[in-house]
Amino acid sequence: MENQHAIIKGYSEFSLSRAGVRSDLVGPSMGAYFKIDHDVSELLPYINATYPDAKFYEQPEHVQFTLGGIRCTLYPKDVIAAPFSGEDQALQFVKNLIDVLNGLYLNKNSLKPDYKKFSPVSVLDLYKLVPQTNCKECGYMTCMAFSAALSKGETTPDQCPHFMDPISEVAIYPVFDKQGNLEATISIEIDAIKLQLNLKKKRPLKNVQFYPRSRRAKIFTTGIH
Numbered sequence: 001m002e003n004q005h006a007i008i009k010g011y012s013e014f015s016l017s018r019a020g021v022r023s024d025l026v027g028p029s030m031g032a033y034f035k036i037d038h039d040v041s042e043l044l045p046y047i048n049a050t051y052p053d054a055k056f057y058e059q060p061e062h063v064q065f066t067l068g069g070i071r072c073t074l075y076p077k078d079v080i081a082a083p084f085s086g087e088d089q090a091l092q093f094v095k096n097l098i099d100v101l102n103g104l105y106l107n108k109n110s111l112k113p114d115y116k117k118f119s120p121v122s123v124l125d126l127y128k129l130v131p132q133t134n135c136k137e138c139g140y141m142t143c144m145a146f147s148a149a150l151s152k153g154e155t156t157p158d159q160c161p162h163f164m165d166p167i168s169e170v171a172i173y174p175v176f177d178k179q180g181n182l183e184a185t186i187s188i189e190i191d192a193i194k195l196q197l198n199l200k201k202k203r204p205l206k207n208v209q210f211y212p213r214s215r216r217a218k219i220f221t222t223g224i225h
């Protein structure tokens with residue numbers, strides 16, 4: 001029976017894409033994108049307060065946290081999450097997340113919100129996203145040089161052919177250690193227009209959501225503790 005007090009009744013635009021650096025170590029991993037049917041801006045500080053590993057970001061405002069072993073990036077109406085082994089697991093996650101958000105809304109008067117924002121990023125964190133083989137295909141002499149350029153917005157992730165396709169303008173890349181454990185997620189807000197032009201020259205980009213409002217590269221990282 002439908003919960004009459006729920007603010008979120010459903011979702012739309014669900015898609016799954018292959019995602020993840022070094023996913024060859026652990027088999028295919030998938031990233032999910034979907035929209036929820038209610039703006040949850042007011043709940044982001046409550047998630048920040050409730051989940052020990054939550055990080056709250058601004059511009060664009062979103063929170064990253066782990067729910068049932070899945071790293072979730074939640075915007076007011078958009079969700080990106082990874083890694084999944086397949087669609088069933090991802091759809092179950094959608095249901096769990098909606099239940100969590102509706103539960104937080106119902107109980108928020110008894111919770112204390114946390115408005116503290118997390119600050120971005122280091123070159124070393126970006127270095128975790130590349131294979132560290134120094135192959136030079138990006139035009140830089142080393143992966144570290146590429147990471148440094150990426151952190152300054154001087155290049156884009158698509159210039160390294162060993163990055164996976166992003167699943168959104170705000171791309172979430174799970175990073176695995178050598179044993180295949182999820183070590184961190186790194187999200188990169190890319191310049192959608194420039195990326196689209198670059199990729200048009202090489203190959204069509206599937207399952208990418210573009211939001212033209214963003215013009216500059218912004219890069220954030222989140223460690224898993």
Ligand code: SF4
Binds near residue numbers: 130135159
């Ligand atoms: S293309 Fe550049 S960043 Fe990517 S693996 Fe090769 S040297 Fe490293």
